[in-house]
Each structure stands twice: as structure tokens, then as C-alpha cells.
Amino acid sequence: MISGVSNLENGAIPVQGDWNSFENATLFLRVHDLLDTFASGDAAVAASWLNSHNTVLEGIPIKLIRTNVGLRNVLDYLQSRRNL
DSSP, rough: OOOOHHHHTTTOOOOOHHHHHHHHHHHHHHHHHHHHHTTTOOOOHHHHTTOOOOTTTTTHHHHHHHHHHHHHHHHHHHHHTTTT
């Protein structure tokens, strides 16, 4: 797990800013963790996936995650792949 995330989860680090920013950061970290798992820690594989068109997502993941809806769609997709 990324250093510090567990501290956020257990309340050891106070959250600053608005709730939406925190929620989006949490979603982004979940995307990162799932992608890292699927890529077996290989940054080149992860980068290739992020920058390639995905027919299911109907877009390029790195561009999609720039919006709240896109971030959620990418996370949902990665979570669905984890369950296969």
C-alpha cells in the first residue's frame, strides 16, 4: 500500500480541503493500486494501458480519469477485471 494511505484511513492524518477533493484522491489511489496489481508493478505496462484506447471504456484511461465520471468509470472497470 502507498505510504500514508493507511494513516488517512485510520484517521491519523487530518483531512484538509473539501470532501470532494478527498474522495477523488481516494478514488485515484484505488485506481493506482489496482493498475499496479494488474501490471505486476511494471510501470511500462501500466503506462501503456493508461495511454491506449480502451474499447470498453470508450476512451483513453489517462484522459478519462481527469473527470470525476471518468475516474469512477475507470475504477469500476478495473474492479470488474479484478473479479474475473
